[in-house]
Amino acid sequence: MTDSPHFKDWDLSHWAYLNGKPEADAVFKALPEDFVVTEQLPFELTGDGENLFILIEKRELNTQQVCQHLAKVLGKRLRDVGYAGLKDKQSVSRQWFSIQANVNSDIDLSQVENENVKIIETRRHLKKLKVGALAGNHFDIRLKQVGMIDDLLRRLAVVKAHGVPNYFGLQRFGFNGNNLNWANRWSEGEPIRDKKIKGFALSAARSYLFNEVVSARINQQCFSTPISGDTFILAGSNSYFTDEIDATVLKRLSERDIYLSAPMFGKGDNPSQSDAAELEAKVLDEHPLWQQLLIEQGLEFQRRAIQLFPLNMEWKVDGEDVIVSFDLPSGAFATSVLRECVNFRD
Structure with a gap:
């Protein structure tokens, strides 16, 4: 998919699942009380x-x-x-x-x-x-009228043990991806004066590029395994580095002391090298206008972990419903956790 200056409804369902698309489905957010979030200050x-x-x-x-x-x-x-x-x-x-x-x-x-x-x-x-x-958020989520509940319960156990892709959630992109349309219009030269819309557009474009790289790594079967030239990010930090893949690096990855990362595009050099740099460039270069916009607007090149591990994850069955609870760090999306477990229906 390439940049287009025209308004459209974006289909954001193409990002790869780590363990295939779930078979279970459920009603999500039928009531506000079905999605309870509590902030955790640092x-x-x-x-x-x-x-x-x-x-x-x-x-x-x-x-x-x-x-x-x-x-x-x-x-x-x-x-x-x-x-x-x-x-x-x-x-x-x-x-x-x-x-x-x-x-x-x-x-x-x-x-x-x-x-x-x-x-x-x-x-x-x-x-x-x-x-x-913000240190993070605690979530208590009620999934209602679950179909194929055994598949949901199995996937919850997998997610608790192995985590999920750290995708930006659909809310980042606006209704039907409309924030991406604003990014297209702006990058095509249309002046946008509303600061809030500008912020939404930049954030959406940058997040889309990140999700695209994460999805590409899943499709190329290098989501959990490092490839040459990879950039690693320190747990609980924005610090990142490149290093040779050796026993020490693999051990730190297994202990979740460091994580594989993908670009948060902006001005500055991408530290990735070799195979990792080639993979990332191939994805990013499909959106040259967004790259130019992000650089012109002064966003600094950063990295973000591609793996997300929910903490204190628990669940219980309540009739046809399943109540799921977990903690996430700041900037992570509960919907990205649930996406690997269940399909939402109206």
Whole structure:
């Protein structure tokens, strides 16, 4: 698939499955309560400071809508409201927000709660909550009316043991991939003034390229096995390096101290070499306009792990439903875990 300047509905079902397409199917997100996500901060709140942290349980609202609500009812500027990450609207999300406030005055929170917003906890902290300041998320997901439940249970066990491709989820690309259409229009020279749309377009194009490389590695049977010139990324870090494939590297991979990686394209050199560089270039070069756009907009070349291992993964059968729970690091998608296990139906 090559870049096109025209609007279209993108078919994003072509990315390869690690263990073949699942046979099981289920109803997904019939109700917000079927998808519960709880943020995990990477630091302890100090209990004092000029920022009030509020853990809010939101229902059928996106993160920006909660920010706007908080700013309005608390009489604050929107920029005084901090958050770490965006959460799905069609969910019950327990998410932290910070409000800049004088240390010598209390904030009246009496107007914050409504049928879609509940306060769980409040605590002071020294610094504002910034985007990306997130350790991860815990998910509790109810899959309803599961068909071929034995296939789902078998696949859950496989995923727990061996992980999944670290694909960006479909929500990254917008409804029917419309964020990719914006990337096409922009890269073809159409001016886009809306900063939010620009951000969505850049993120979608970059994520699509990453997913394409991951899918190519699965199809070429080198998803779990390193090839010459591969770039490895350190667990829990953005640091990456290239190295010869030897017993030490293989041991570190098996212990999940390092992971295989794929490009997050931008300006700068790709550290991959030899076979890995050839594989990545073949995929990336199918989208020269997106590459040019990402470079022109100043995004730095980075790497992202291609393997994702859910932590604390558990599941239980409840009649025709299956309830699945797991933890994921920041930036990982629960839908990418479920994609390897079950097909969603309306």
